[in-house]
Amino acid sequence: MASAPRAPLYLGLDLSTQQLKAVVIDGELRVVHQSGVQFDAELHEFRTQGGVHIHADRLTVTSPVLMWVKALDLLLDKMKRAGLDFSRVRALSGSGQQHGSVFWRRGASETLKHLDPDQDLHQLLQDSFSVSDSPVWMDSSSTQQCEDLQAAAGGALRLAEITGSRAYERFTGNQIAKLHQTRAEEFQDTERISLVSSFAASLFLGGYAAIDYSDGSGMNLLDIRTRNWSEICLQATAPHLDQLLGAPLPSTSVLGPVSSYFVHRYGFSESCSVVAFTGDNPASLAGMRLQPGDVAVSLGTSDTVFLWLQQPRPALEGHVFCNPVEQQEYMALLCFKNGSLTRERVRNECAGASWELFSTALSDTPLGNHGNIGFYFETMEITPPVIGVHRFDSADCEVSSLSPQVEVRAVVEGQFLSRRLHAERLGYSIIPGTRVLATGGASSNKEILQVLSDVFNAPVYTIDLSDSTCLGSAYRALHGLVAESRASFFDVVKKAPEPRLVATPHPKAKEVYDKLLKRYALLEERVVQKSHS
Numbered sequence: 453m454a455s456a457p458r459a460p461l462y463l464g465l466d467l468s469t470q471q472l473k474a475v476v477i478d479g480e481l482r483v484v485h486q487s488g489v490q491f492d493a494e495l496h497e498f499r500t501q502g503g504v505h506i507h508a509d510r511l512t513v514t515s516p517v518l519m520w521v522k523a524l525d526l527l528l529d530k531m532k533r534a535g536l537d538f539s540r541v542r543a544l545s546g547s548g549q550q551h552g553s554v555f556w557r558r559g560a561s562e563t564l565k566h567l568d569p570d571q572d573l574h575q576l577l578q579d580s581f582s583v584s585d586s587p588v589w590m591d592s593s594s595t596q597q598c599e600d601l602q603a604a605a606g607g608a609l610r611l612a613e614i615t616g617s618r619a620y621e622r623f624t625g626n627q628i629a630k631l632h633q634t635r636a637e638e639f640q641d642t643e644r645i646s647l648v649s650s651f652a653a654s655l656f657l658g659g660y661a662a663i664d665y666s667d668g669s670g671m672n673l674l675d676i677r678t679r680n681w682s683e684i685c686l687q688a689t690a691p692h693l694d695q696l697l698g699a700p701l702p703s704t705s706v707l708g709p710v711s712s713y714f715v716h717r718y719g720f721s722e723s724c725s726v727v728a729f730t731g732d733n734p735a736s737l738a739g740m741r742l743q744p745g746d747v748a749v750s751l752g753t754s755d756t757v758f759l760w761l762q763q764p765r766p767a768l769e770g771h772v773f774c775n776p777v778e779q780q781e782y783m784a785l786l787c788f789k790n791g792s793l794t795r796e797r798v799r800n801e802c803a804g805a806s807w808e809l810f811s812t813a814l815s816d817t818p819l820g821n822h823g824n825i826g827f828y829f830e831t832m833e834i835t836p837p838v839i840g841v842h843r844f845d846s847a848d849c850e851v852s853s854l855s856p857q858v859e860v861r862a863v864v865e866g867q868f869l870s871r872r873l874h875a876e877r878l879g880y881s882i883i884p885g886t887r888v889l890a891t892g893g894a895s896s897n898k899e900i901l902q903v904l905s906d907v908f909n910a911p912v913y914t915i916d917l918s919d920s921t922c923l924g925s926a927y928r929a930l931h932g933l934v935a936e937s938r939a940s941f942f943d944v945v946k947k948a949p950e951p952r953l954v955a956t957p958h959p960k961a962k963e964v965y966d967k968l969l970k971r972y973a974l975l976e977e978r979v980v981q982k983s984h985s
C-alpha cells in the first residue's frame with residue numbers, strides 16, 4: 453500500500469569510501485526513494501580512484517573534503533529533481549566511513565551558521581577546511597604515532613582495555629597526532645575536528661555536530677566504558693584535544709533541527725530533526741537489525757565482520773565499539789582492507805572484467821578448489837597486518853600463478869577463510885541457528901554468497917537492499933525521535949521485512965572447510981613470518 457501523500461518520511465544517508473547514498477523510508481518502513489552519487493564517475497574533477505588518493509609513499513590515503521561536500525550538493529539536487537518532497541522528512545540521520553577525519557578551519561563555525569541558500573555548499577565552504585585532503589580509513593602512515601600512544605597508555609592491551617582497540621594506523625587519534633607533529637601550521641589553524649559521520653551531520657545542522665559514542669570508539673581516544681574521552685589518550689595525542697573534538701554523545705541523540713539553508717534551498721521543514729550520525733558499520737548493524745548470535749559480513753570497499761556484544765572483551769586483534777542502538781551494549785568488529793577492490797582486480801584479470809564470468813568461474817570450480825589456497829594482500833592488510841600476494845598448491849608449496857578460474861575461487865575462498873578464522877579467534881563459533889547476514893555491494897552476487905555459506909557452514913541471509921548502512925540510518929532517524937522516551941530500537945523497527953535466506957551450505961562444506969581452515973591458519977602464519985623476516 454502506498455503511503456498517504458503527507459505522511460512523514462525518514463531520510464538515511466551514507467558517506468562511504470566510493471559514494472554518497474540516500475534512502476528514504478515512510479513510517480511503515482517501506483523504502484520510497486533511493487539515490488546516490490559515485491565519486492569517481494560523477495565528480496571526476498577530483499580525480500579519485502575508488503573515492504581516494506593513494507599518495508607516493510603508498511601508505512598515506514586521503515579524500516578531498518570538498519568532493520564530499522559537492523557530492524551532497526549533487527545528491528540533494530538529484531533527489532529534488534526526482535520529485536522527493538523534502539517537507540515531509542520528519543527526521544534524518546546518516547553514517548560515514550569510519551575513522552576518517554575532517555579539520556575545520558578557524559571561522560568555519562560562523563560560515564556554517566550563515567549559509568546563503570542561493571549558493572552551493574561546496575562554493576560556500578571552499579575556505580572552511582584547514583586540511584583539504586582528509587585522511588581516510590585506508591591510511592596506514594601513522595605507525596610511529598601508534599607506538600607512542602601504546603607506550604603512553606601502558607601497552608597495547610591496556611590501550612585496548614580503555615578504547616576497545618590496540619593502536620591502529622587508521623584510527624583518528626593517531627591521524628590527529630601525525631598532523632599535529634608534521635603539519636603544525638594547519639593544526640594551529642584548526643577550530644574543530646570531526647569524523648566523516650559528524651562532519652556530514654554538521655552540514656545539515658549548520659553547526660558542529662557531536663561525535664557519537666559508537667563511531668567515536670574508532671578513534672583510540674574514547675573510553676568505551678565511561679563513554680568519555682580518555683584523558684591519557686587525549687594528552688598523548690595533541691594539545692587541547694577535548695575542545696577540538698567537543699563532548700561525545702549517545703548515538704541516538706537528536707542534535708537539533710536542520711539548518712535554515714536546507715529549509716530554504718530544498719524545502720525541508722523547520723522542525724525536521726537531525727539525529728546523530730554514526731559509522732557505516734554501526735549503521736549497518738542497525739539496518740540489518742542484527743541480533744545477539746548473528747554474524748554480519750559486509751562486503752563493501754572494505755570487508756568487515758561484526759557481532760553484537762553484551763560485554764566488551766577487548767583483545768589485541770579486532771575492535772570493540774559502543775553499540776549504536778542499545779546504549780549499554782557493544783559490538784565487535786574485524787576489518788579487512790583487501791575486500792571488493794581486490795575481487796575487482798582478479799575479476800578484471802581473470803574474468804574479462806565481468807561479474808557474470810567471475811560468478812561462472814565460482815560455479816564451475818569445486819568446493820576447496822583442489823586444495824589451492826591464496827592470500828591476496830595487495831595493500832597493507834589490517835587483519836593480519838601483512839602485504840603481498842601468495843598462492844599455495846595442495847601440497848602447501850608456493851606457486852607463482854593459478855589458472856584464471858582457480859584464481860577466482862582462490863581469492864573468494866581465501867578471503868572468507870580469513871573472515872572465519874579471525875571471527876573464531878574473536879570468540880565467535882558457528883552453532884546451529886547461526887545466521888550469517890550479508891550486506892554491501894558484493895552481497896548482490898549469489899555465487900559469492902554461496903561460497904560464504906559453504907566456508908562458514910551456515911545459512912546466509914540478506915535484506916532486500918544491499919545497502920544496509922543507509923537503511924540503518926533511516927531506521928535510526930525514526931528511532932532517534934522516540935529514543936529519549938526509552939522506546940527500544942527493535943520495537944520501532946519491528947515491522948521491517950525479515951532477512952531472506954539466499955544460500956545454504958553444501959552437504960560437503962563442513963568436511964572440506966574445517967580441514968582447509970586449519971591449513972589456512974598455518975599458511976597465514978607462514979605468510980606473516982615471511983613478511984616480517
Ligand SMILES: Nc1ncnc2c1ncn2[C@@H]1O[C@H](COP(=O)(O)OP(=O)(O)O)[C@@H](O)[C@H]1O
Binds near residue numbers: 753796893896900
Ligand atoms: N555483482 C557484483 N559482484 C561482486 N561485487 C560487486 C558486484 N556489484 C558491486 N560489487 C562490489 O561492490 C563494491 C561497492 O560496495 P559498496 O558497499 O557500495 O561500497 P562502499 O559503501 O564501501 O562505497 C564495488 O567496489 C564492487 O566491487
Ligand SMILES: O=C(CO)[C@@H](O)[C@H](O)COP(=O)(O)O
Binds near residue numbers: 470549755756787
Ligand atoms: O575501517 C573500517 C572499519 O573499521 C571500514 O569498514 C570503513 O568504515 C570503510 O567502510 P566502507 O566504505 O568499506 O563501507
